[in-house]
Amino acid sequence: MGRGRQGQGARVIELQSVxxxxxxxxxxxxxxxxxxxxxxxxxxxxxxAGKTTLLKLCYGELVPSAGQVQLFGQEVREMRRDDxxxxxxxxxxxxxxxxxxxxxxxxxxxxxxxxxAGRAADAAELSELLxxxxxxxxxxxxxxxLSGGERQRAALARAVIMAPDVILADEPTGxxxxxxxxxxxxxxxxxxxMGKAVLIATHDLNLIRAAKSQVSARVLRFQNxxxxxxxxxx
Amino acid sequence: xxxxxxxxxxxxxxxxxxxxxxxxxxxxxLFSAATMAFLAVFALAMSMxxxxxxxxxxxxxxxxxxxxISAPAAQMAAQTAAVLAVLDATPGVASARALTADxxxxxxxxxxxxxxxxxxxxxxxxxxxxxxxxxIDAEGLRLRLSAEAPGAVLDDHARWRRPLVEAxxxxxxxxxxxxxxxxxxxxxxxxxxxxxxxxANVQVIRVLRLVGARDQFIARAFVRRFTLRALVGAAAGVxxxxxxxxxxxxxxxxxxxxxDFGFSGAQWLAPLAIPLLAGLVAWGATRASAxxxxxxxx
Ligand SMILES: Nc1ncnc2c1ncn2[C@@H]1O[C@H](COP(=O)(O)OP(=O)(O)O)[C@@H](O)[C@H]1O
Ligand SMILES: [Mg+2]
Numbered sequence: 001m002g003r004g005r006q007g008q009g010a011r012v013i014e015l016q017s018v019x020x021x022x023x024x025x026x027x028x029x030x031x032x033x034x035x036x037x038x039x040x041x042x043x044x045x046x047x048x049a050g051k052t053t054l055l056k057l058c059y060g061e062l063v064p065s066a067g068q069v070q071l072f073g074q075e076v077r078e079m080r081r082d083d084x085x086x087x088x089x090x091x092x093x094x095x096x097x098x099x100x101x102x103x104x105x106x107x108x109x110x111x112x113x114x115x116x117a118g119r120a121a122d123a124a125e126l127s128e129l130l131x132x133x134x135x136x137x138x139x140x141x142x143x144x145x146l147s148g149g150e151r152q153r154a155a156l157a158r159a160v161i162m163a164p165d166v167i168l169a170d171e172p173t174g175x176x177x178x179x180x181x182x183x184x185x186x187x188x189x190x191x192x193x194m195g196k197a198v199l200i201a202t203h204d205l206n207l208i209r210a211a212k213s214q215v216s217a218r219v220l221r222f223q224n225x226x227x228x229x230x231x232x233x234x
Numbered sequence: 235x236x237x238x239x240x241x242x243x244x245x246x247x248x249x250x251x252x253x254x255x256x257x258x259x260x261x262x263x264l265f266s267a268a269t270m271a272f273l274a275v276f277a278l279a280m281s282m283x284x285x286x287x288x289x290x291x292x293x294x295x296x297x298x299x300x301x302x303i304s305a306p307a308a309q310m311a312a313q314t315a316a317v318l319a320v321l322d323a324t325p326g327v328a329s330a331r332a333l334t335a336d337x338x339x340x341x342x343x344x345x346x347x348x349x350x351x352x353x354x355x356x357x358x359x360x361x362x363x364x365x366x367x368x369x370i371d372a373e374g375l376r377l378r379l380s381a382e383a384p385g386a387v388l389d390d391h392a393r394w395r396r397p398l399v400e401a402x403x404x405x406x407x408x409x410x411x412x413x414x415x416x417x418x419x420x421x422x423x424x425x426x427x428x429x430x431x432x433x434a435n436v437q438v439i440r441v442l443r444l445v446g447a448r449d450q451f452i453a454r455a456f457v458r459r460f461t462l463r464a465l466v467g468a469a470a471g472v473x474x475x476x477x478x479x480x481x482x483x484x485x486x487x488x489x490x491x492x493x494d495f496g497f498s499g500a501q502w503l504a505p506l507a508i509p510l511l512a513g514l515v516a517w518g519a520t521r522a523s524a525x526x527x528x529x530x531x532x
Binding site: 059061088093095099101102103108113117 | 248249251252254255437438440441442443444445446447448449451528532
């Protein structure tokens with residue numbers, strides 16, 4: 001068990017010389033990345049470069065073709081299925097497709113990570129969280145009744161309800177207008193100020209520029225199958 | 235959202251609600267559990283009835299025959315002695331003994347009352363023959379008896395039942411095979427229904443895994459449902475089966491299969507095990523299907 005390795009590794013997601021290959025040639029190789037507490041990073045690159053893939057590696061949905069992925073001190077290949085489940089409770093993910101359980105009202109969807117962990121949601125905390133993302137009036141709405149922006153904010157609320165150490169957001173502003181994008185960004189910056197590691201995959205350079213005025217963010221870019229730190233030349 | 239719907243939702247635990255209700259697999263499970271339980275009631279009744287018949291008849295077969303001696307009082311003692319001598323010399327006879335007057339009194343008492351004046355009645359003398367496991371050659375014995383004691387008649391009334399006992403035992407085996415087949419079929423139906431439900435909910439299961447659900451948690455949501463449905467369906471099937479047994483016309487012919495069909499005494503409790511078995515089968519079948527399917531989702 002990775003429990004023995006406390007300290008730094010216990011709060012960090014770390015990729016070392018990772019390569020990914022879906023079967024038809026290498027998608028990327030030699031990717032190293034560390035999500036330490038309090039860090040704020042953007043992941044960018046053209047569509048199809050592997051941003052979503054890299055995020056999936058960070059919460060154990062995929063196993064790399066080569067290299068090591070350490071999730072809170074545990075090597076992903078050595079994790080049993082229950083380890084994976086427990087690890088995911090420490091990572092808040094805003095998925096690209098914002099998948100919800102369409103038969104459950106929004107409030108229950110947001111509380112779902114608690115439910116599956118066998119814990120009851122505190123009603124007051126839940127309403128506070130919904131109010132924070134501006135969805136209090138929609139608590140009883142079913143997900144299909146929500147707009148794109150509402151779904152994105154609901155996904156963010158669900159991602160943070162377990163007070164995770166790490167937030168991964170895949171195109172969180174993918175189908176919302178600029179105003180809503182800024183609102184979501186502000187929420188993510190707030191979370192980062194609380195000490196959480198934040199990694200946002202986006203191809204929206206305006207969003208990155210807007211973020212840089214609020215927080216010191218590092219920008220990583222996929223280029224020629226490698227991950228590079230982008231300079232000021234966005 | 236109506237208050238009633240809210241209340242109903244509150245009644246189901248949150249962990250059970252993560253899987254959406256699924257009409258068709260629910261109905262399939264309920265229906266197949268009910269029909270299979272209905273059939274199981276009859277197979278069980280058949281197994282128990284044939285068991286009882288086989289037991290009773292084979293006990294009777296077990297090895298007793300009677301020699302009845304009807305003779306004038308003067309010759310009775312001599313013929314009895316002759317019969318005992320013949321029996322003594324017959325292979326396959328374990329023991330033979332003339333019933334005493336007291337034993338005759340006990341035998342006849344229920345019919346004629348305790349004050350029967352035995353001595354004054356021209357009663358036949360009964361000789362009880364206990365057969366060795368190999369049995370006796372009834373025809374040979376009959377010939378020898380008629381030569382030695384003209385008033386003696388060998389009564390091996392139970393003998394004709396031997397093929398019936400065999401038939402009953404075979405029917406019982408058949409009933410048990412039916413029960414086994416019903417169990418296997420139920421399991422197969424539930425596996426199919428569970429797999430359909432799992433396949434219909436792949437997306438739900440993916441979401442659950444992504445937010446940190448353990449396999450046990452997801453499997454339980456399905457197992458709970460299918461077990462409950464199998465229990466309820468089977469209980470309904472058993473109830474219908476028992477009603478059908480009750481209204482079955484009671485045949486009055488003694489010893490006929492029909493007269494014995496059904497359950498007797500504490501056996502009426504046996505069908506109650508059917509819903510429990512159905513629940514157990516559903517539990518195992520759904521759990522196995524769910525855990526197998528989950529292995530394909532990270
Ligand atoms: N499950 C998969 N199987 C095979 N190929 C995949 C799979 N998922 C993604 N890909 C391919 O990998 C590449 C990168 O996809 P993705 O990580 O979604 O990129 P991005 O998020 O940067 O747009 C794409 O070409 C995509 O077609
Ligand atoms: Mg993507």
